[in-house]
Amino acid sequence: MFGKIEHLGIAVKNLQEANSTYEKLLGRPPYKEELVPSEHVATSFFMSGENKIELLAATDPQSAIAKYIDKRGEGIHHVAFAVDDIRAELARLEKEGFTILNKEPKRGADQKLVAFVHPKGAHGVLVELCQEITE
DSSP states (O other): EEEEEEEEEEEESSSHHHHHHHHHHTSOSSSHHHEEGEEEEEEEEETTEEEEEEEEEEEEETTTHHHHHHOOOOOOOOOOOSOOOOHHHHHHHHHHOOBSSOOSOEEESSSSSEEEEOOOGGGTEEEEEEEEEOO
C-alpha cells in the first residue's frame, strides 16, 4: 500500500546552482548530497517541513535525467511514494495494468530501494516507489 509522498524529484542542469537557489528559497542547505552511479546522477536533498525535495543532475549526457532535460527542460521529474513492500506493490500495479519500468527494484539515493511506473499510465507523471533499506 502506498504511504506518504516520499519526495518530489526535480531535474536540474547544474546541481550547485540549483542547490544555491533552493537553499535561498527554503532557508536551509541540503541535508545530503549523493552520487547514484546506476542512474548516472548526482542528487541533493532538502527538507521542507516534513517533506523532501530531491534535486537530480546528470553525470552522463546519456542518462535518463540528461535526456529528460533535453526534451522537457528543468522541472519536476517524478513524484515518489513510500511503500512498505516494493515488490508486492510492483506486482499489484502490474496486475492493475500499469507499465513497470523496473521489474526488480534497485538501490537508489537516500537509503532506498526504488522502482518506477511509466508516466503513460499515470496521466503523464513518472511515479517512483521507495522502500527504506533497513540492512
